Amino acid sequence: xxxxxxxxRRNFIKxxxxxxxxxxxxxxxxxxxxxxxxxxxxxxxLIVGSGFAGLAAAIEATRQGAKDVHIFEKMSYYGGNSAIxxxxxxxxxxxxxxxxxxxxxxxxxxxxxxxxxxGIADVALLDHIAKHAxxxxxxxxxxxxxxxxxxxxxxxxxxxxxxxxxxxxxxxxTQPLLEECRKIGVHTHNRTKFEGFILGQNDEVIxxxxxxxxxxxxxxxGKTSNIRVKRGVIMATGGFAQNIDLRMSQDPTLTAxxxxxxxxxxxxxxxxxxxxxxxxxxxxxxxxSGPWASPDEGGFGYVSxxxxxxxxxxxxINRLTGQRFMNEIADRKTRADAELNxxxxxxxxxxxxxxxxxxxxxxxxxxxxxxxxxxxxxxxxIEDLAKHFEVPLTPLKQQIGEYNEYVKTQNDPQxxxxxxxxxxxxxxxxxxxxxxxxxxxxxxxxxxxxTKAEVKDSLTGKSIKGLYAAGEVTGxxxxxxxxxxxxxxxxxxxGMTAARSIMKA
Amino acid sequence: MSKLKAVLALALGCLLTLxxxxxxQRDYHKEVIGKDCKAxxxxxxKQFPSDQACLQCHDVDDLAEQSARSEEDKWQNPHNNLHxxxxxxxxxxxxxxxxxxxxxxxxxxxxxxxxxx
Ligand SMILES: Cc1cc2nc3c(=O)[nH]c(=O)nc-3n(C[C@H](O)[C@H](O)[C@H](O)COP(=O)(O)OP(=O)(O)OC[C@H]3O[C@@H](n4cnc5c(N)ncnc54)[C@H](O)[C@@H]3O)c2cc1C
Numbered sequence: 127x128x129x130x131x132x133x134x135r136r137n138f139i140k141x142x143x144x145x146x147x148x149x150x151x152x153x154x155x156x157x158x159x160x161x162x163x164x165x166x167x168x169x170x171x172l173i174v175g176s177g178f179a180g181l182a183a184a185i186e187a188t189r190q191g192a193k194d195v196h197i198f199e200k201m202s203y204y205g206g207n208s209a210i211x212x213x214x215x216x217x218x219x220x221x222x223x224x225x226x227x228x229x230x231x232x233x234x235x236x237x238x239x240x241x242x243x244x245g246i247a248d249v250a251l252l253d254h255i256a257k258h259a260x261x262x263x264x265x266x267x268x269x270x271x272x273x274x275x276x277x278x279x280x281x282x283x284x285x286x287x288x289x290x291x292x293x294x295x296x297x298x299x300t301q302p303l304l305e306e307c308r309k310i311g312v313h314t315h316n317r318t319k320f321e322g323f324i325l326g327q328n329d330e331v332i333x334x335x336x337x338x339x340x341x342x343x344x345x346x347x348g349k350t351s352n353i354r355v356k357r358g359v360i361m362a363t364g365g366f367a368q369n370i371d372l373r374m375s376q377d378p379t380l381t382a383x384x385x386x387x388x389x390x391x392x393x394x395x396x397x398x399x400x401x402x403x404x405x406x407x408x409x410x411x412x413x414x415s416g417p418w419a420s421p422d423e424g425g426f427g428y429v430s431x432x433x434x435x436x437x438x439x440x441x442x443i444n445r446l447t448g449q450r451f452m453n454e455i456a457d458r459k460t461r462a463d464a465e466l467n468x469x470x471x472x473x474x475x476x477x478x479x480x481x482x483x484x485x486x487x488x489x490x491x492x493x494x495x496x497x498x499x500x501x502x503x504x505x506x507x508i509e510d511l512a513k514h515f516e517v518p519l520t521p522l523k524q525q526i527g528e529y530n531e532y533v534k535t536q537n538d539p540q541x542x543x544x545x546x547x548x549x550x551x552x553x554x555x556x557x558x559x560x561x562x563x564x565x566x567x568x569x570x571x572x573x574x575x576x577t578k579a580e581v582k583d584s585l586t587g588k589s590i591k592g593l594y595a596a597g598e599v600t601g602x603x604x605x606x607x608x609x610x611x612x613x614x615x616x617x618x619x620x621g622m623t624a625a626r627s628i629m630k631a
Numbered sequence: 632m633s634k635l636k637a638v639l640a641l642a643l644g645c646l647l648t649l650x651x652x653x654x655x656q657r658d659y660h661k662e663v664i665g666k667d668c669k670a671x672x673x674x675x676x677k678q679f680p681s682d683q684a685c686l687q688c689h690d691v692d693d694l695a696e697q698s699a700r701s702e703e704d705k706w707q708n709p710h711n712n713l714h715x716x717x718x719x720x721x722x723x724x725x726x727x728x729x730x731x732x733x734x735x736x737x738x739x740x741x742x743x744x745x746x747x748x
Contacts, residue, residue, distance in 0.1 A: 202682065202719070202720045202722075202723060203714075203715045203718060203719050203720070203723070204715070204718070205714065205715070209714045209715065210714055210738065293706065293713055295713055295714070297713050297714045297715075301716060317682075339674075339678075341679060344679070346678060346679060347677075347678065387738075390737070422740075423738065423739060423740050424736065424737050424738045424739070425737050425738030426738055427738045427739055427740075428739070494703070499739065499740045499741065500740060501740060
């Protein structure tokens with residue numbers, strides 16, 4: 127393959143970009159060369175996106191000596207997916223693991239993720255992230271984030287290594303991070319949408335086009351300004367799970383009818399713009415569905431965290447058969463696929479149920495919420511439960527009996543579930559129950575980065591100067607299936623890494 | 632309250648009238664603001680009001696107090712909520728001329744009986 131040719135094509139694309147700018151209205155912004163650009167403003171570091179990655183980058187850059195850091199957010203509110211996230215944060219060798227006597231290591235955490243990645247995860251990046259995860263956790267503690275006093279063992283993790291904020295939500299991290307940003311002088315701008323890059327003579331990113339007065343999903347006039355950046359741009363624009371066209375172009379089964387846990391702004395145009403520059407698209411078709419979601423509420427709601435906490439000591443039951451149909455703590459893809467197979471005789475969706483002993487479920491604050499808000503139910507007897515969900519009683523009773531044997535013997539011959547966390551937790555009345563149905567949740571794909579958070583140019587094989595990316599907008603780190611609670615450390619560590627790289631460049 | 636009075640004065644003193652009369656308006660806004668479109672549309676009639684417009688009269692701390700919930704549900708207070716604190720712009724949940732659902736309903740089944748669509 128001739129590199130020359132490819133470069134020729136690239137220049138051609140650039141030519142079109144410049145031409146269309148000259149003719150079309152500024153709303154059709156496309157990355158362009160500096161020639162003739164009038165700068166409206168200059169900043170030291172410009173961060174696009176205000177989730178974990180953007181906020182951590184801003185704080186770290188300031189700690190490293192940056193004086194003029196700006197975060198731009200297109201929505202009217204800050205935080206993206208991070209502000210509605212479940213607040214679950216995995217890290218190896220933490221103080222709480224020490225306290226609970228849990229043996230863990232960077233290598234073990236990486237290996238768990240490599241397994242779920244089914245051979246195509248980026249081991250170097252996973253290793254970098256696991257090594258720095260504790261630093262990221264520490265940053266959240268420094269700014270005042272608070273965590274439940276216990277660890278959880280999430281699906282696909284071989285040990286309990288997951289912290290969770292006391293509010294069981296990522297907002298327990300984004301709110302203090304945002305507050306810290308403002309305290310240390312980071313400038314935050316909402317309703318301002320990134321529209322494209324401005325390149326220097328050597329194809330380096332030297333500025334961006336930003337559209338102000340932006341109202342998501344509405345047609346409002348606004349001004350596009352050219353902002354020059356002294357050190358560089360950090361793209362932290364998150365995933366694209368809410369962009370139905372794009373997700374269906376990757377996976378046609380993810381139609382508008384499939385529920386989605388993401389914030390409305392997860393539409394991916396920041397990623398597109400990096401592709402236009404030449405960034406390498408990785409694993410875009412690997413879009414993860416959350417197996418803990420409920421068809422009885424929108425998005426992530428209350429049930430998701432309820433089920434995540436309860437899966438280890440619960441049974442998931444196919445309502446047609448009254449039997450288990452999966453390892454309740456397998457990785458997400460395994461479970462989501464298994465749930466989608468739960469169908470009635472006509473082949474219509476028959477959301478399976480998760481049955482938990484109330485004595486165990488009530489330890490998580492969300493149990494009260496799911497019952498109160500009618501998205502989960504409590505039953506005093508197995509008969510009531512079976513009748514309510516029209517589950518055949520005899521096989522259900524038999525299944526519970528068998529499963530309780532597995533709890534006793536600490537061995538699940540039926541689905542190979544790791545029974546450590548289920549120890550002593552027999553399935554007994556009274557029960558709490560929720561319904562499960564997967565929702566589109568996370569984009570494993572995005573732009574390729576290296577362990578410095580630099581974005582690789584597909585044509586030159588080198589990093590694009592002046593450009594860094596962190597968080598869900600990047601791709602390939604987790605491979606086929608990301609493990610729960612591994613995005614927060616990834617977003618934060620890579621945001622911090624981008625800041626360190628930019629200050630050294 | 633003095634802010635409210637100021638707006639009232641503004642509304643009465645201004646002779647601007649609507650060309651299209653059939654615009655939806657809340658009753659209490661009819662009384663206080665009348666037909667002074669610019670009282671809210673501070674960026675021009677064709678544009679949405681700025682995120683500060685409502686705050687000329689409404690105080691977010693007062694609102695948060697009025698919509699406070701019990702301790703265990705305290706973060707479901709729409710005016711001081713878990714995800715965005717007191718920073719969520721009013722127009723995310725309230726539309727003067729169009730019906731809007733509270734943003735919480737994207738993910739939750741909370742009931743806000745006093746919320747006007
Ligand atoms: C409901 C839910 C629960 C989750 N729970 C967990 C969990 O418990 N643990 C875990 O590890 N992971 C969890 N995840 C995954 C994790 O939360 C996300 O991967 C993570 O928040 C992504 O962070 P980010 O900083 O990359 O992007 P985001 O937090 O999504 O932030 C990106 C921001 O960029 C903005 N933006 C996008 N385009 C533009 C543009 N053109 N101009 C300006 N701004 C733009 C967006 O509006 C958004 O605010 C969860 C995800 C969801 C949706």
